[in-house]
Amino acid sequence: MTESDNAPGFSDLPEGCVTDILSITSPRDACRAASISKAFHSAADSDAVWDRFLPLDYPQVITRAVPPVVFESKKQLYHRLSESYIILDRGYLGLKLDRESGRKCYMLGARNLSIAWGGDTRYWEWGHSPESRFAEVGILRCVWWLDIQGRIASAMLSPKTTYVVYLVFRVTRDSWGLSAPGKTIVTFGGVRNETSNVYLQQPRTRGRPRTQAHTQTPRSDGWMEIKLGEFYYDNGDEGEIEMGFQEHHEYKGGLIVEGIEVRPK
Amino acid sequence: MLKNLNSKHIQRFSYKYLPQFPISPNSPKLGFSRSQIANYRSNFPTTIMSSSKTIVLRSSDGETFEVDEAVAVESQTIKHMIEDGCADTSIPLPNVTSKILSKVIEYCKKHVETPNADEKVAEEDLKSFDADFVKVDQSTLFDLILAANYLNIKSLLDLTCQTVADMIKGKTPEEIRKTFNIKNDFTPEEEEEVRRENAWAFE
Numbered sequence: 001m002t003e004s005d006n007a008p009g010f011s012d013l014p015e016g017c018v019t020d021i022l023s024i025t026s027p028r029d030a031c032r033a034a035s036i037s038k039a040f041h042s043a044a045d046s047d048a049v050w051d052r053f054l055p056l057d058y059p060q061v062i063t064r065a066v067p068p069v070v071f072e073s074k075k076q077l078y079h080r081l082s083e084s085y086i087i088l089d090r091g092y093l094g095l096k097l098d099r100e101s102g103r104k105c106y107m108l109g110a111r112n113l114s115i116a117w118g119g120d121t122r123y124w125e126w127g128h129s130p131e132s133r134f135a136e137v138g139i140l141r142c143v144w145w146l147d148i149q150g151r152i153a154s155a156m157l158s159p160k161t162t163y164v165v166y167l168v169f170r171v172t173r174d175s176w177g178l179s180a181p182g183k184t185i186v187t188f189g190g191v192r193n194e195t196s197n198v199y200l201q202q203p204r205t206r207g208r209p210r211t212q213a214h215t216q217t218p219r220s221d222g223w224m225e226i227k228l229g230e231f232y233y234d235n236g237d238e239g240e241i242e243m244g245f246q247e248h249h250e251y252k253g254g255l256i257v258e259g260i261e262v263r264p265k
Numbered sequence: 266m267l268k269n270l271n272s273k274h275i276q277r278f279s280y281k282y283l284p285q286f287p288i289s290p291n292s293p294k295l296g297f298s299r300s301q302i303a304n305y306r307s308n309f310p311t312t313i314m315s316s317s318k319t320i321v322l323r324s325s326d327g328e329t330f331e332v333d334e335a336v337a338v339e340s341q342t343i344k345h346m347i348e349d350g351c352a353d354t355s356i357p358l359p360n361v362t363s364k365i366l367s368k369v370i371e372y373c374k375k376h377v378e379t380p381n382a383d384e385k386v387a388e389e390d391l392k393s394f395d396a397d398f399v400k401v402d403q404s405t406l407f408d409l410i411l412a413a414n415y416l417n418i419k420s421l422l423d424l425t426c427q428t429v430a431d432m433i434k435g436k437t438p439e440e441i442r443k444t445f446n447i448k449n450d451f452t453p454e455e456e457e458e459v460r461r462e463n464a465w466a467f468e
Binding site: 008009010014017021025027028033040041 | 448460465
C-alpha cells in the first residue's frame, strides 16, 4: 500500500486498529474488504473480526449441536451457522444466523410445538420427510380444530431486534379445506397481537385476489411460509413469546408442518 | 508557602478555620473575619486544598502543553506514567505532533468537563461535539487514531474508528481503495480467488 509520503493511511495503522475498524462494519463489508489488498485480506479474515460478528453466547450454543459443529476459524464458523440450520438439543430446535447481521434465527420443529389433537393418529401422522431438516414432520390427515402453537424464551434471542414469526409448512396435492381464513396470534410481554383472515392456501378467487401478506409465500428451502406476527425484543429475560395459528371453521387435511421460524426482520 | 508550616501549626489552627483556605505564617493575627475569608476566597477560586495539579506534555516537535491532571489521565498511558512517577517535570510524547496533541487535549477537556452525561442536554451537546470533532481531513483522522491508540484513550479510539468504519460501509473494494489511496497488491488471479471465497458479499 502506498499513500503520499507524509500522510498517514491504513498501512500505518497497527493490525489491531484495522481489525477494530472492520469489526464495527458488517459481515458483508468485512468479506468485501478482504479483496482490497493483502493486508486487508489478513485483517478481514482474522478471528478478532469474526468473533465480534458471532453472537455473544455462541460457545455455549454450539456445544449443544447435534451433530457437532466443526470449524477451523471463526469466519468459517460464521459461514457454517449462516448457511443453514444446526440442530440443537433433542433434535427439534434449529439455530441459524442471519448472514447480514449475525442475529440469531430459530426454527422450532413440529415435534417442539403444541398441536391440538397431535397425539391422536386419527388426525395427525408423524413421519420423515426428505426435505425436512428435522427427523419428523407433522402430517395432517383430517381435522376440524386446527391449532398449532409454539413458545420460545426471549433470552435465547439476539437483543435489540425486531423478530418476525412464520409458520413453515407445505400442502399435499390432495389437500382440502385449507383455504379457509385462519387467525394468527403472537403474544409477548403481555401484549397479544392477533391477525385474522390469514390463509394457508390461496382460495380459489371469486373476487379480487387476497393481498400477499396474508397468504403463503414460497421459501428458498422448498417449503412455504405464512407470517404469524412480529415483536421487538430488547434485552435480558423478558419471558416467553407464544406464537400460533388457528382455524376452526372448516374440515381440512393434507397439511405438512415443518415448524415455526423466528427470524430478524 | 505551606512548606513553612509544620504539622503542629496545622493541627492548632484547623479547628478554628475553614480547611479550604491557605494559612499564611506571615499573617499578623491568626483569626480572619467572615468578610475577609469571603473576599480571599473570591479572589482565589482554586484553592490549594482542591487538587488542581497540572501536567506538562511535550509533543514530538518540542511544544509543551500544560493540562489539568484530570484531563491528562483520560489517557491511560499518561495515567500509568504518573502513577509510576515518570511525570516529575514533563511527559514527552515522541509519537504525537503538537497539531494532533492539541486536538487530543481539546477532546479530553470537553469530555472531562461534561458531567456524566445523565442529562439529555449534556449528552446531546457531547454528541454534537464529537460529530464536529471528526470532521477533519483523512490524514488528521488517521493521526488521531494513532494518537488515541498510543495514548490509550478508549473513547477517542472508538470515535475515530467508527468514523473510518462509516466511510467503509457499503462501498465496493475499488471505491475503498480510491478513498484511502490503497494499492491493490493482488494479482488478478489472487483477487479473483478472494472474490470467489466471499461470493455472497458481492451479490
